[in-house]
Amino acid sequence: MPKTNQTLGEFIIENQSDFPGSSGELSRLINSIRLAAKVVNHEVNKAGLVDIIGAYGETNVQGEDQQKLDVYANNKFIQTLTNREIVCGIASEENDDFIQIKGHKGDNQNKYVVLMDPLDGSSNIDVNVSVGTIFSVYQRVTPVGTPVEIDDFLQPGNKQVAAGYIIYGTSTMLVYTTGHGVNGFTLNPALGSWYLSHPDMQFPETGTIYSINEGNYVHFPQGVKNYIKYCQEEEGDRPYTSRYIGSMVSDIHRNMIKGGIFMYPKSSKASDGKLRLLYECNPMAFLTEQAGGKASDGFQRILDIKPTELHQRVPFFCGSRKMVEKAEEFMQEAE
Ligand code: AHM
Ligand code: MG
Numbered sequence: 001m002p003k004t005n006q007t008l009g010e011f012i013i014e015n016q017s018d019f020p021g022s023s024g025e026l027s028r029l030i031n032s033i034r035l036a037a038k039v040v041n042h043e044v045n046k047a048g049l050v051d052i053i054g055a056y057g058e059t060n061v062q063g064e065d066q067q068k069l070d071v072y073a074n075n076k077f078i079q080t081l082t083n084r085e086i087v088c089g090i091a092s093e094e095n096d097d098f099i100q101i102k103g104h105k106g107d108n109q110n111k112y113v114v115l116m117d118p119l120d121g122s123s124n125i126d127v128n129v130s131v132g133t134i135f136s137v138y139q140r141v142t143p144v145g146t147p148v149e150i151d152d153f154l155q156p157g158n159k160q161v162a163a164g165y166i167i168y169g170t171s172t173m174l175v176y177t178t179g180h181g182v183n184g185f186t187l188n189p190a191l192g193s194w195y196l197s198h199p200d201m202q203f204p205e206t207g208t209i210y211s212i213n214e215g216n217y218v219h220f221p222q223g224v225k226n227y228i229k230y231c232q233e234e235e236g237d238r239p240y241t242s243r244y245i246g247s248m249v250s251d252i253h254r255n256m257i258k259g260g261i262f263m264y265p266k267s268s269k270a271s272d273g274k275l276r277l278l279y280e281c282n283p284m285a286f287l288t289e290q291a292g293g294k295a296s297d298g299f300q301r302i303l304d305i306k307p308t309e310l311h312q313r314v315p316f317f318c319g320s321r322k323m324v325e326k327a328e329e330f331m332q333e334a335e
Contacts, residue, residue, distance in 0.1 A: 026112065045189075061311060074092055089113040092118060120249050174187070175287065261318070
């Protein structure tokens with residue numbers, strides 16, 4: 001049973017028994033992520049002070065402008081995980097291909113790969129609005145000690161061994177799961193320590209917040225249009241409240257605490273939506289399910305989708321179980 005006021009370090013040690021016979025590799029991995037997160041947090045917090053805001057001048061694999069802080073966060077997470085030889089491979093939103101980590105002596109014996117979005121919601125950096133980091137961890141499927149292959153990364157989300165996000169908000173939090181519930185830790189910036197502030201986080205079964213970019217309304221499928229209409233009707237606890245930050249981590253974090261649904265559906269402009277399955281939707285879906293919520297593409301469970309490409313996109317409906325079920329009903333009715 002989690003205790004409050006525990007530090008993340010203490011929590012990791014206390015919960016190692018969740019993995020009988022474990023080598024401590026996953027604990028070292030979470031330790032490295034918390035370290036990199038503190039460094040990135042420091043940089044994000046001073047973004048308005050130094051010449052680090054603004055576009056980096058390059059375009060990433062998705063054709064989006066890379067912001068300087070995206071590049072900084074990407075480098076920091078990759079460096080930390082690579083230098084400490086904690087994982088055998090990394091895939092990132094910011095890199096076209098996955099990275100093989102051979103180890104200093106070329107004999108990397110680690111069994112985990114990490115997939116991440118180093119700075120999600122990066123269009124919000126220049127305007128001082130919360131952004132986040134998302135990570136997803138799998139055990140490799142190819143033999144330990146050999147170079148990682150694409151199959152190590154193209155695993156369905158139900159094979160994740162850990163996932164989490166860092167939210168750089170009014171305070172900075174690290175929220176993660178290793179498949180035994182979801183726990184949130186808040187950074188005390190004066191001490192540089194993460195404290196267990198949100199033990200055993202639970203998505204309320206239902207809620208009154210819906211989060212979607214309604215500017216795209218005319219391009220949405222009929223099922224989504226009908227569900228939005230339902231959210232806006234006056235009946236029972238409706239109309240619901242509309243809240244959309246444009247940083248998925250922040251939108252889902254709020255909905256996990258207050259109860260709500262986040263949607264990024266397909267549209268007539270983007271046939272698979274915008275969000276990436278492997279390092280955005282799968283980790284958020286794993287966390288959501290571990291917190292008692294539900295994540296779907298409108299028709300099937302996100303975590304059961306077999307990926308075919310590293311940067312594949314997927315429609316995403318995620319949040320309080322009853323709200324996602326209702327949205328699915330509308331999607332299926334309109335088919
Ligand atoms: P990013 O990884 O390039 O920052 O894009 C992902 C973000 C999500 O955090 C957010 O929910 C969504 O894109 C916002 O997109 P839009 O502006 O189309 O609503
Ligand atoms: Mg992103």
